[in-house]
Amino acid sequence: MELRTLQYFVTVVKEGNITKAAQALHMTQPALSIQIKDLEEELGTPLVNRGNRHITLTTEGNFFYQKAREILGLVNFTRETLEGFSEINGTLYLGGTDSQYNEELFKTFHQLRQEYPQINLNFLSGTIEDTFKRLDSGDIDFAIILGPVDTEKYNTLPLPWWDIFSALVPDSSPLYLKEVLKHEDFETQQLILPNHPMIRKIVAGWLNMPLEMLNVSSVYTFPYTASSLVQAGLGIALCKDAILNTSQSNLRFIPIEDPISLPLQLLWRRDSAMSQVALKFLDVVTEKVAAAEYYPQ
Numbered sequence: 001m002e003l004r005t006l007q008y009f010v011t012v013v014k015e016g017n018i019t020k021a022a023q024a025l026h027m028t029q030p031a032l033s034i035q036i037k038d039l040e041e042e043l044g045t046p047l048v049n050r051g052n053r054h055i056t057l058t059t060e061g062n063f064f065y066q067k068a069r070e071i072l073g074l075v076n077f078t079r080e081t082l083e084g085f086s087e088i089n090g091t092l093y094l095g096g097t098d099s100q101y102n103e104e105l106f107k108t109f110h111q112l113r114q115e116y117p118q119i120n121l122n123f124l125s126g127t128i129e130d131t132f133k134r135l136d137s138g139d140i141d142f143a144i145i146l147g148p149v150d151t152e153k154y155n156t157l158p159l160p161w162w163d164i165f166s167a168l169v170p171d172s173s174p175l176y177l178k179e180v181l182k183h184e185d186f187e188t189q190q191l192i193l194p195n196h197p198m199i200r201k202i203v204a205g206w207l208n209m210p211l212e213m214l215n216v217s218s219v220y221t222f223p224y225t226a227s228s229l230v231q232a233g234l235g236i237a238l239c240k241d242a243i244l245n246t247s248q249s250n251l252r253f254i255p256i257e258d259p260i261s262l263p264l265q266l267l268w269r270r271d272s273a274m275s276q277v278a279l280k281f282l283d284v285v286t287e288k289v290a291a292a293e294y295y296p297q
Contacts, residue, residue, distance in 0.1 A: 001042060003075060006068040008035050009047070013065050016054050070137050077138055080275070089118035092277045096131045096144030098223060100242040101161040101264060105144070108284055119277050127195050127221050135269060141278040146262040147198050157266040157286060165199075165260040166241040168192075168230050171250040175236065182257045183207055190217040190235030192226055202260055203238065227251060 008025065012032070015021040022032040040047050047061035057065060080090050092109060102123075109121050124131075124140060134140045135154075146163060149156060167181050175185055186207060193200055193216055200219075204211040217234045220226045223244050226237040230251055238260065241253035266285065268274070274282070 001039070003072070005035060005039055006072055008032060009039060010065065010068050010072060012036060012048070012055065013057065013061075018050075018055065074138055077275075078273070088116040088276050088280060090275055090277045091120050091122050092142075092275075092281055093122050093124070093140040094142050094144065095124040095126060095134050095140040097128070097146055097163070097264075098125055098243060099144065099161070099163050099240065099264060101159070101163075102144065104161075105266075105285065108288065109281060112280060112284055116277075116280070125222065128197070135267065138269075138272065141268060141272075141274065142282075143267040145265050145267050146196065147265075149265060149267055153270060154267045155270055157282075157289065159264040159266055160289060161264045162261045163240050163264060164242075165194075165238045166253045166255055168226060168237040168239045168241070168244070168246070169252055169254055170230055170233070170236075171252070172233075173236060175254065176252060178254055180257050181254050186236075188215075190215055192216075192218050192220060192229045192235050192237035194226075194238065195219045195221045199238070199260065199262075206258075206260065 008021070011025055012018055012021040015024060018032055018036070019029050022029040025032065036048065043060075043064070045060045046058050047064055048055040048057060094105070106121070106123075109119075113119055113121075124134060126134070128145065131140070131143045131145065135143045144159075167175070167186075169175050175181060175189075178185070183206060187209075191203070191214060193203060193214075200214065200216070201211060204214055207214070215235075218229050220229060220237070223239055226239045227244055227246070227249070229235070230237050231249075239253075244253075246252060266282075268278075268282070
C-alpha cells in the first residue's frame with residue numbers, strides 16, 4: 001500500500017464523489033476508480049458504498065479513513081520536522097483549555113519568535129476530550145490541561161497557575177447581591193457547568209450529592225457561551241471569572257466560599273518525536289517555570 005493510494009482514498013471521501021475527486025487529483029475517473037477498487041481488494045473488504053452521485057463509507061471504510069488521515073498527518077508532520085532541523089522554522093501547535101494564563105505562554109512564544117521569525121503558532125481550543133484526541137493523534141505538540149493526568153502516557157510540566165471558578169449570576173437572581181456564595185446556595189439552583197467531566201464530579205462532591213442528582217441545565221465549552229446561557233435564564237454558571245468582562249452587562253461574578261480551583265499543566269506525549277520549534281519552546285517554558293517567572297502578580 002502506497003501513501004499516494006491513501007491520499008486518493010481520503011480525497012474521494014472528502015469530495016464525496018469519485019468524479020470530483022479525480023478532478024481534484026488531476027487524474028481520470030476510471031483510473032481513480034481502479035485505484036479504490038484495488039485498495040479494497042488489497043484490504044479484503046469494501047470501503048465505500050457507491051451511489052449514482054455520492055459515495056458513503058462502510059463501517060470498515062470509516063475506520064480506514066480515520067487511520068489514513070492519521071498516517072498522512074504523521075507523514076506531513078515528519079517531513080516538516082526534518083525540513084526544520086537545519087533551521088528553526090515551522091509551526092508550534094498548542095491546544096487545550098481557555099485560561100487567562102495562556103497569555104503567558106503566548107508571550108513566551110512571542111519572545112521565541114523574535115529570535116526565530118520563521119516560526120508561527122496555532123492554538124486549538126476545545127473540550128478535554130478533543131484536546132487529548134488531538135494530542136494522541138499528533139495534531140498538537142502540547143496540551144494545556146486542568147487537573148491531574150496519566151503520567152505514564154504523558155510527560156507533564158506543572159505550571160504555577162491555578163484556574164479558580166466563581167459563580168456567574170444574573171441580576172434577576174436572589175443571589176445577585178450576595179458578596180460570597182456558600183455551598184448551600186447552589187443546592188436549589190439550575191447549574192451551568194464546564195464541559196469537563198472532572199469538574200462535574202468535583203461539584204457533586206462539593207455539594208455532597210450523587211452526580212446524577214445535580215440540577216444541571218446545560219454545559220458549555222467556551223466562557224462566552226456560559227454568559228449567553230446565563231443571559232438566557234438557564235441558571236448560574238461556574239466559570240473562570242478572569243476571562244469574561246461583565247462590566248457592561250447585567251451579570252456579576254460572585255466568589256465562592258471554598259472555591260473550586262484546578263492547577264494547569266503542560267502535556268506532551270512520551271512517545272512523540274518533537275519538532276525543533278516544540279523543543280525550543282519547551283526549553284524556554286521549563287526555564288521560566290523553574291525561575292518562577294510565571295507566577296502571577
